[in-house]
Amino acid sequence: MHWLAWHLPPIEATTGPATGPVIGLPPAAQGWWALRFTPRVALVDEALLLEVSGTERLWGGRAALQSLLRDHAPPGPETLEGGPLWASAPTALQALALLRLQRQGRPVPRRLPHDLPVATLSALRPHAQALQQLGCRTWGAVRALPRAGVARRFGAEPLAALDRAWGDAPHGLDWITLPEQFALELELPALAESAPALLWAGQRLLDALQGWLRARHQGVQALELAWRHDLRRIDGVDLPPWQSLTLRTAEPLQGMAHLRRLLAERLAHQR
Incomplete structure (x- = not known):
């Protein structure tokens, strides 16, 4: 499988010309444009994730598809060398982790996914301080701990997330689907008088x-x-x-x- 992760523009911090802050579109609507390129599009945390292994050849190969996605992605607040931030990896959670490193301006580790920092996996973030006290700063270090002990201390979700991140367990995602009819509502938090x-x-x-x-x-x-x-x-x-x-x-x-x-x-x- 081949996953691409794109950082969604924030939907609550945008500003209109006369109204101040404007509540943005529903997150799912922000992902509709990507369904043109693959039917497997999902929202995970702050990113839009696309699984493209089944459609790459239809668009001329992996490089050509990634170029098209960069050209057609809606403009976001953060760019890398003038374009939107993208990351790619064999699993969804690895792609999301690499995207987070890009946003922080940090280099990609040499050994993936073992050397990815603990904080780049959402399920490990609440336990980052405790894991650091155990000497675990990377995904690989956490995975090397006895599973029974990790489950007793931190619960089952960190281990399950690591299994999904490695591709050893399926990642059940809620795929974005297009409504049959277009009917969308945008809420204005301030009175619009013009x-x-x-x-x-x-x-x-x-x-x-x-x-x-x-x-x-x-x-x-x-x-x-x-x-x-x-x-x-x-x-x-x-x-x-x-x-x-x-x-x-x-x-x-x-x-x-x-x-x-x-x-x-x-x-x-x-x-």
Whole structure:
């Protein structure tokens, strides 16, 4: 098997032009774009994990697929030599560990996975200090301890995680699946009082729509953007609970540039 790990952009720290912090899209929606390249995509901790051994040849081989993924990944907050951070390994947890080392700017150990630091495996992190007191600073050192003693002191999960990391036990993951219909909600934690504030949120939804369309190899001809009114009256006039607008195109589209322009024009005329 061959796994790739990509660091997900944080979904709660982004900032809109007029609203301050904006709660981002659901994590699963951030992974829809990757389903275009492989059906085996999962979210684990802070990373998106892709198992690509079954689809590499369809994209021209491993190197070609990794190049495509780098080109098509959504922009993230961290880059390596101008591109998004990626790591690859034979197992999901090894790929995630190497990604964490990259983010910290630390070198890759010579002997993998034995020399990976304890803190790069989520199941070992709560026990890192106790393991260090035992002289265990790497995965291999923990694995060399008597299993019965490790299980009594730290529980069964660290051993099970190490077995999955080595590939000696299956790693049951919840694969991301595409919904049959695109219907996504974005929450604004602050009141949006201007068209630019809604436009920024709408563009985030269009980004997710594009990933959904590409994974399904389809285009969009019509979509509806709706927003809920927090206020009930303004200038003595009752407001409806919801307001919406519909965008239509002459032909199915996957690119979002035209829809972004339409959305900006329509929102500019909304009160």
